[in-house]
Amino acid sequence: MFQRKRRRPVAEINVVPYIDVMLVLLIIFMVTAPLITAGVNVDLPKAEANPLAEDSKPPIVVSxxxxxEYFVTDGSSKDGPMSPGDLAALVGAYIKVEPDRPVMVEGDATVTYDVVVNLMVLLQKQGVESVGLMTDPVEE
Incomplete structure (x- = not known):
């Protein structure tokens, strides 16, 4: 009579579905990455001020x-909490590379005035000639 041939099981793993999933994940990360902003949660004081010109370089933000806690945000990257001395040295290194880059201080509204002034003095000692203060616009 007829004898059935036994099929051997396929011992290969089909990787095409895994590649499809990886490409979808890559596209998702590429779309969402620009939306994620690196920053520090700071409650800025409110004041009327003019924004930076759009054609200027992105500022170094000291928070x-x-x-x-002190932080430095350099455009896209944010450094973790650091001491005021380390922060001033890091900003000084940035300024030596790009001397015309603006530096902005982002002080929480609850932080005392002397802390912000001392931070500005440290930055001045590192060669920062001009420091801007960040505020939230006044709501009417």
């Missing part, structure tokens, strides 16, 4: 939050 002090309500817990008196």
């Amino acid at each position: 002090v939050n309500s817990d008196y």
